[in-house]
Amino acid sequence: MCSVIFLLVLAASPALISTRLVNSYDNFPEESIDAREKTSLGPYSTMDDKTDTTDGTTEENQLITRITALEETIKHLGHKPVAFHAVRDGNEYPHLGINQHIVFGTVLLNIGNGYSAHHGIFTAPKAGLYIFSASILSYNGPKTSLFAADIVKGGYLLARLYGHGVNGYHDQGSATVVTQLKAGEQVWVRQAWPPNDSLYGGRYTTFSGSLISF
Known part of the structure; x- marks a missing residue:
């Protein structure tokens, strides 16, 4: 008898779990769902998600670094041999x-x-x-x-x-x-x-x- 009851509970478990997940998802506020969808991307998150745009300095610094490297290259190319x-x-x-x-x-x-x-x-x-x-x-x-x-x-x-x-x-x-x-x-x-x-x-x-x- 105990074995039969155990098997019935086990068979019903996936359905119960699925129902609870759906109900839990429905109870989340809309903004929380959006946040969950974003974070669920995991390693496939876009670079835009990781860009620091709080003060705009990250992109500016990258641009300055590239310009400086280009200037150094031009400077070296401009030197004639001796x-x-x-x-x-x-x-x-x-x-x-x-x-x-x-x-x-x-x-x-x-x-x-x-x-x-x-x-x-x-x-x-x-x-x-x-x-x-x-x-x-x-x-x-x-x-x-x-x-x-x-x-x-x-x-x-x-x-x-x-x-x-x-x-x-x-x-x-x-x-x-x-x-x-x-x-x-x-x-x-x-x-x-x-x-x-x-x-x-x-x-x-x-x-x-x-x-x-x-």
């Missing part, structure tokens, strides 16, 4: 004194016009991170086969080059540096030792640089 490459032509480059500028007189590239072929000096047209490289070939005379040279920034030593040819042979030295420059700061290569020295040209002796970041 690069140069200069060499020594001919054979002997004689009579170099201590601390004398080594002039690389043949200019093969000079974007931004930062390098002076007359003085052998590079002047930064804009601030940024630069890379410079110099390579020098010694002369092969018995008294001029040795050289020591410097890459300097405003007279401050950045790197040194050295070469010492023997038995009539040349020797080559090179160095590469990366340095931060302000607009107007200068970089050049100078003879360090010995006095009254000679170097070899033939485009073995070169000086180059480029702006890599600003």
Whole structure:
């Protein structure tokens, strides 16, 4: 008998539950039903439901962020590159004194016009991170086969080059540096030792640089 009663109650339960839900739904105020319908969307809620429009600042801030990013992109695209490459032509480059500028007189590239072929000096047209490289070939005379040279920034030593040819042979030295420059700061290569020295040209002796970041 108990089993039969249990089965009858179980069979009737869905109908009773459904009736109670309908009655409960009918008893909700209209505004509460609308609220329930909105929240029932769950993960399918629209972006408009999540937008903070209490003071209008959210959309405004997003717009400002996008405009700022666009301005930065345009600013970077507007920057022209800076690069140069200069060499020594001919054979002997004689009579170099201590601390004398080594002039690389043949200019093969000079974007931004930062390098002076007359003085052998590079002047930064804009601030940024630069890379410079110099390579020098010694002369092969018995008294001029040795050289020591410097890459300097405003007279401050950045790197040194050295070469010492023997038995009539040349020797080559090179160095590469990366340095931060302000607009107007200068970089050049100078003879360090010995006095009254000679170097070899033939485009073995070169000086180059480029702006890599600003």
